[in-house]
Amino acid sequence: MRYLLLFITLLSTSVFSQTLDPIEWNAGIEKETEDTYVLKFTAKLDKGWHLYSIHEVETDEIAPVPTEFTFYPTPDTYELVGETIEPKGIEKFDKIFEMDIKYFEEKVTFTQKIKRINPNLKSVKAEVFFSICDDERCLAPETVEFDISFSGAASENKGDASAITDNDRNKSDALHIDIQGKEKFPSEEVEKKSYFNIFILGFLGGLIALLTPCVFPMIPLTVSFFTKSANNKKKGMFNAILYGFFIFAIYVLLSLPFHLLDSVDPEILNNISTNVTLNILFFVIFIVFAISFFGYFEITLPASWSNKLDSKATSIGGIVGVFFMALTLALVSFSCTGPILGSLLGGSLSTDGGAMQLSFGMGGFGLALALPFGLFALFPNWLNSLPKSGGWLNTVKVVLGFIELALAFKFLSNADLVEHWGLLKREIFIGIWIVIGIGMVLYLFGKIRFPHDGPLQKLSTARKTLGVVTLAFVIYLLPGLTNTAYANLKLLSGFPPPLFYSVYEKEAHGPLGLNAYTDFEEGVKAAKAQNKPIMLDFTGWACVNCRKMEEQVWSHPEIIEILKDRYTLISLYVDDRKKLSDNERFKFLKPDGRVKNIKTIGDKWATFQTLNFQNNSQPYYVLLDSNMNMLNRTTAYTPDVKEYLKWLKTGLKNHNSK
Incomplete structure (x- = not known):
């Protein structure tokens, strides 16, 4: 009865059923001579999926699962002639695996020549072990067995269902867990991003730029020029307001090239945000900005640019002339605004908002710069209330230098976290900030x-x-330098390296140094003891997008802190080829009547995933409590950091409300 219920569960088709079968295998045989034959194995793949080469990459690092063919010749039946042959395929360098890989798309045929020794031999048994991936997921490795007749007929060996024993049924039953609450979490639409916060940050950056010696003295001079040089007061006010509008428009226009990049590849800005080279480049640039703000040299654009624009603004009247005046201000003030704009650009690329987020930030920055020119034109008496230029402007600039110096180490920390260099552990990062802060205090006093x-x-x-x-x-x-309960520094959550990345912390055994259980039952016991929810991670050693999620999403400080401190992480590797003991092995009857031999740890967890979640792709994430209640919808490859963080926080909220 229990096995019947298990069988019905697998046959059910619900909104959660996402079992994929994008590959079809066929086998055949061709006679070459009287006693030599060529076995042919053809795989047809759905568009977007690829199958890896039979040649295993020689490396001690994680690599793709190679396709493997197994034959069972004996001295009195047949023998193999040479090795299995594959076609040319596609060869390219893979950035995740950091190696050259070879794979096949759409259709591929492998061949193996054999020599029949026993003329009475009717057929050959062979099997193929393989794993396939697309751009977002991989499927657990599978084995397909064939009986290939010398007469030309070939059929898949699905196994003998009648050979299933009570022991096999009991072990199959043990894989089933009674999950509650699936119906509460249908698929959700991705929440549209709010750009208000980045707009406000850009606006604040613009206000800071107003207080620099490159911009502040220009306000009364420019407003006075417009109001006094015009034929009438209304014309002067109009030109001043138009001048402010053009300043705003110029900074928005600076973000347009990033929209072009976004249209070519919507993930390009998010991908380069985790790029180690880019983060190191920003580190160097911010150090240069800081030294410039300290007054050791000036970052300026070529004087010929501003002179040429200034001459155009003078010679061309009307609206076009006002535009060139605004463009001249943008260039002349670059030595002060450039570093602040660099901070805005670096912050936008380090998040997942893309080009639109950058446009909102640049718009806020431009609006803050433009407002004074419009407001003081409307209310010229306010000019008398402005403080006089003086040494305080240089103080503002030096203080910005200290801030730029602190921000520089944030970018170096991003690179360090991705590559696990161990250069900027949390305490070292905080120590550097303390030194910078002390320097700023000494300067201010x-x-x-x-x-x-x-x-x-x-x-x-x-x-x-x-x-x-x-x-x-x-x-x-x-x-933050200590190993105490006060080291958390919650006000800075997400900015310094996460708590686990510490000089005090012992090395863990999961992704990114996380403590991860690789056995489901062991992990559930730990979750109950710790009273924590479970983050169930179906992954694979050779799963490209699993590594992308870990390196580009999990490495985000706030996410990795949640995974470390607030969830019990259970990572089940569906391609783990470690053999199960003889006592642990069993035969599993699939709903389509095929028999699957559960011989490895990967076989067990792949079947566990398909059985309980009707899904066979990786990465695949499930949030549960220790009583097997769903805490949120399941999710898969999610390169959007904010979306994934929201998903984790929703699970915590639902767990805490029980």
């Missing part, structure tokens, strides 16, 4: 000076206040 600083007569109230706030922040950072 006049203990150190930079090239453009004049003699310090008296500390202003604003400078003292900022110095005290910075000192308080440094004191807040100090517990």
